[in-house]
Amino acid sequence: xxxxxxxxxxxESLEAVVDMMERRRIKRIPxxxxxxVVGIVSRANLMHALASLxxxxxxxxxxxxxxxxxxxxxxxxxxxxxHVNVIVKDGVAELxxxxxxxxERQGLVVAAETVPGxxxxxxxxxxxEPISGMAFE
Numbered sequence: 001x002x003x004x005x006x007x008x009x010x011x012e013s014l015e016a017v018v019d020m021m022e023r024r025r026i027k028r029i030p031x032x033x034x035x036x037v038v039g040i041v042s043r044a045n046l047m048h049a050l051a052s053l054x055x056x057x058x059x060x061x062x063x064x065x066x067x068x069x070x071x072x073x074x075x076x077x078x079x080x081x082x083h084v085n086v087i088v089k090d091g092v093a094e095l096x097x098x099x100x101x102x103x104e105r106q107g108l109v110v111a112a113e114t115v116p117g118x119x120x121x122x123x124x125x126x127x128x129e130p131i132s133g134m135a136f137e
Contacts, residue, residue, distance in 0.1 A: 007032045008041070017041055064088040067117040074111045084108060084125065091119035100130045 007030045008017055020029060021043065031039040062070075068088040075081045082104060084097030093112045099105045105125050112121045 005030055007037070009033070010038055014046075018046065021046075062117055064090070067091065067093065067115060070115045071112050071118070074115055075108060078107065078111065080104060081108060081111070086112070088118075091117055092122060093118050093120070094122040094124055096124045097126070098128050099125050100128055102127065 006020060006024050006026060008020060010031050010033050017029060021027070028040055028042045030037045031041055065088070068086050071086050071088070071093055075084065075086075082097060082099055084095055087094045087096070093115075095108055095112060099108070105123065105127065108125065109121050109123055112118055
């Protein structure tokens with residue numbers, strides 16, 4: 001290590017830590033309490049913290065048409081998924097179409113719910129019993 005390294009006090013702000021790392025072009029900063037080293041902050045620590053914040057916040061929601069396109073693309077990737085229509089207004093996705101198995105209904109709802117920006121899913125799918133052709137809401 002460097003004989004006289006740059007250090008930062010334990011009460012310094014995150015902004016001060018990042019600023020020093022950028023200005024001094026260093027990857028690790030010892031953290032001190034008085035003249036005693038009590039820890040170290042690395043760029044990897046900052047990246048892990050940033051990644052955990054990004055997970056909590058999630059991606060920004062797009063427009064209704066972007067959300068609809070994402071739902072349609074998600075459904076299209078599924079071999080089992082029937083053709084359905086999706087309408088999105090103010091982040092609320094409404095599913096219209098015909099399913100022949102209740103598992104398809106559940107899968108379509110879950111597929112729509114996982115798309116970023118979807119606030120709620122409204123199920124208007126109709127179940128058609130394949131043998132008799134009877135339709136049930």
